[in-house]
Amino acid sequence: xxxxxxxxxxxxxxFIGLLFFAAVFSCQKELHFDKAPENDHNIILKFKPVVQxxxxxxxxxxxxxxxxxxxxxxxAFKFYVHAFAxxxxxxxxxxxxxxxxxxxxxxxxxxSTEIKIAILPYVYNRISFTIGVDSAQNVSGGQxxxxxxxxxxxxxxxxxxxxxxxxxxxxAGNFQYNIGGFQGANNVIKTxxxxxxxAQNLDLKPGKxxxxxxxxxxxxxxxxxxxxxxxANPVITTPGLLATQVAxxxxxxxxxxxxxxx
Amino acid sequence: xxxxxxxxxxxxxxxxxxxxxxxxxxxxxxxxxxxPQYTFTGNPLTQEGFExxxxxxxxxxxxxxxxxxxxxxxxxxASFATYDHATSHGFNNQFTIRNAPGLFNLAWNKEMTWDxxxxxxxxxxxxxxxxxxxxxxxxxxxxxxxxxDNEYKxxxxxxxxxxxxxxxxxLYAITQFVCSLVSADSKYDRVKKGLAxxxxxxxxxxxxxxxxxxxxxxxxxxxxxxxxxxxxLPVDPYLSDYGKMxxxxxxxxxxxxxxxxxxxVALSFPYEHxxxxxxxxxxxxxxxxxxxxxxxxxxxxxxxxxxxxxEKYYLVEFLKTLTxxxxxxxxxxxxxx
Numbered sequence: 001x002x003x004x005x006x007x008x009x010x011x012x013x014x015f016i017g018l019l020f021f022a023a024v025f026s027c028q029k030e031l032h033f034d035k036a037p038e039n040d041h042n043i044i045l046k047f048k049p050v051v052q053x054x055x056x057x058x059x060x061x062x063x064x065x066x067x068x069x070x071x072x073x074x075x076a077f078k079f080y081v082h083a084f085a086x087x088x089x090x091x092x093x094x095x096x097x098x099x100x101x102x103x104x105x106x107x108x109x110x111x112s113t114e115i116k117i118a119i120l121p122y123v124y125n126r127i128s129f130t131i132g133v134d135s136a137q138n139v140s141g142g143q144x145x146x147x148x149x150x151x152x153x154x155x156x157x158x159x160x161x162x163x164x165x166x167x168x169x170x171x172a173g174n175f176q177y178n179i180g181g182f183q184g185a186n187n188v189i190k191t192x193x194x195x196x197x198x199a200q201n202l203d204l205k206p207g208k209x210x211x212x213x214x215x216x217x218x219x220x221x222x223x224x225x226x227x228x229x230x231x232a233n234p235v236i237t238t239p240g241l242l243a244t245q246v247a248x249x250x251x252x253x254x255x256x257x258x259x260x261x262x
Numbered sequence: 263x264x265x266x267x268x269x270x271x272x273x274x275x276x277x278x279x280x281x282x283x284x285x286x287x288x289x290x291x292x293x294x295x296x297x298p299q300y301t302f303t304g305n306p307l308t309q310e311g312f313e314x315x316x317x318x319x320x321x322x323x324x325x326x327x328x329x330x331x332x333x334x335x336x337x338x339x340a341s342f343a344t345y346d347h348a349t350s351h352g353f354n355n356q357f358t359i360r361n362a363p364g365l366f367n368l369a370w371n372k373e374m375t376w377d378x379x380x381x382x383x384x385x386x387x388x389x390x391x392x393x394x395x396x397x398x399x400x401x402x403x404x405x406x407x408x409x410x411d412n413e414y415k416x417x418x419x420x421x422x423x424x425x426x427x428x429x430x431x432x433l434y435a436i437t438q439f440v441c442s443l444v445s446a447d448s449k450y451d452r453v454k455k456g457l458a459x460x461x462x463x464x465x466x467x468x469x470x471x472x473x474x475x476x477x478x479x480x481x482x483x484x485x486x487x488x489x490x491x492x493x494x495l496p497v498d499p500y501l502s503d504y505g506k507m508x509x510x511x512x513x514x515x516x517x518x519x520x521x522x523x524x525x526x527v528a529l530s531f532p533y534e535h536x537x538x539x540x541x542x543x544x545x546x547x548x549x550x551x552x553x554x555x556x557x558x559x560x561x562x563x564x565x566x567x568x569x570x571x572x573e574k575y576y577l578v579e580f581l582k583t584l585t586x587x588x589x590x591x592x593x594x595x596x597x598x599x
Binding site (some may be wrong): 078139140141143144148149150152153159238239240 | 304305373381382383384385388400402403405428429430431432433434437509511
């Protein structure tokens with residue numbers, strides 16, 4: 001209690017003391033940086049490219065046929081996903097991941113097709129996520145990670161990011177579907193909710209990791225509800241009606257193929 | 263205990279300064295200027311960041327064949343426009359499609375380029391870098407070139423704390439440099455501060471600048487309102503450039519281009535988005551007689567801007583006082599040694 005005798009009640013020194021504590025605290029904060037985070041993920045989402053009713057694996061350089069009997073050979077297939085949510089429709093429990101963490105699933109880069117996320121352990125029977133890049137990120141300047149402009153998915157203009165890309169060759173020549181647009185009627189951002197295969201639930205147990213296989217069907221880009229023929233529209237690279245139609249088509253391309261609980 | 267505390271604090275502060283962290287800079291906001299649009303949020307302006315940006319700005323390695331640094335189209339002696347070129351030269355003997363704008367007071371810009379296609383200045387460099395008729399290079403190639411250069415490793419470390427060279431840091435540094443290009447030391451500025459006086463001709467021109475309502479689109483002190491307007495220029499059939507409509511796809515934006523600042527206007531000829539006019543007088547001739555009517559013509563130009571030859575002469579005399587000769591010789595902005 002000596003400290004509160006009038007002799008020590010000296011404002012400059014008290015101030016210095018406070019600064020000292022502030023300094024110590026800021027030092028401590030930095031020390032915590034090196035600590036490895038525990039439970040970094042407990043589910044791995046594995047995206048697989050397919051064609052035709054999810055049955056045929058898609059391989060770049062091979063030729064496939066779309067609904068309109070047009071032959072096409074894909075050379076690039078990628079899309080942005082983020083804001084994952086696991087849902088149990090019976091108990092109405094929903095667990096959401098942070099929506100500002102973006103993933104670019106690029107089927108030319110196998111590492112990018114596996115997304116590791118951490119979910120509160122529980123039994124879930126739906127997964128939902130958003131395809132695309134939210135409007136704020138389209139105008140946020142230089143970014144890192146999946147949104148790094150070096151990934152070649154940034155349009156350098158008010159058009160923002162290319163949210164999904166399917167490119168290749170066809171009998172009609174090269175085709176290029178770079179789908180984007182985030183403003184007003186041109187918005188192509190889609191949120192999808194997927195059912196799990198019959199009798200398969202995601203059953204997360206503390207300390208265990210589950211895997212979920214999700215297929216992405218390239219054929220869905222061309223058909224239902226909108227007819228997109230390569231011969232009529234080989235190049236869709238600006239926001240607008242066609243882009244929104246393709247986005248509506250591809251929002252149905254995902255299927256949860258299987259769930260493997262550990 | 264308290265004495266010990268103060269000891270540790272001062273030691274802590276010292277190590278903070280000695281550890282080579284970047285030295286903060288403050289953007290100079292000239293008196294009378296409004297608050298800037300770009301506020302360096304998340305990209306604090308530092309001496310080291312500025313110097314790195316300057317090196318990048320003048321480095322040909324940002325282009326595919328090494329010949330087209332940012333500075334090839336943005337020359338300091340032309341207030342960072344391309345001197346005496348309607349459009350600029352780019353990769354493989356190609357022309358750009360538009361007149362290179364001068365680079366100054368960019369921190370006050372809301373949207374970049376003649377059509378406003380870029381809303382955040384940090385990503386502006388990506389456009390000329392990727393354009394096949396400008397720098398024609400990919401960001402990844404540039405980064406791998408920079409990563410092989412030890413000087414860059416040192417400079418990225420000095421500016422950002424470690425040797426990581428990525429697109430965000432490159433864009434941040436270029437942004438720090440170009441946003442530091444503040445031009446506000448023309449004769450006009452010195453007259454405003456009471457350090458100089460206009461000649462009679464310049465004064466007449468300044469008065470006409472107000473009475474002829476030039477200030478509606480070119481208000482002081484930035485001499486632009488950053489809006490997009492159709493000033494009645496007939497569309498060039500070869501370029502077919504419809505300006506802002508290219509970005510918004512909205513017919514109401516047809517033929518609208520950004521109102522450029524008139525600062526340093528005497529240095530930045532030729533004029534307009536495609537450089538079709540080679541002198542200020544030609545621009546004034548256009549406003550007084552050849553404005554072409556159309557559905558998106560700016561209402562302020564419905565009756566043109568009638569000007570006599572004498573009035574044009576006075577206006578040109580005034581506009582010449584907007585040349586900032588300190589800025590174009592400022593060694594901080596010239597190529598690094």
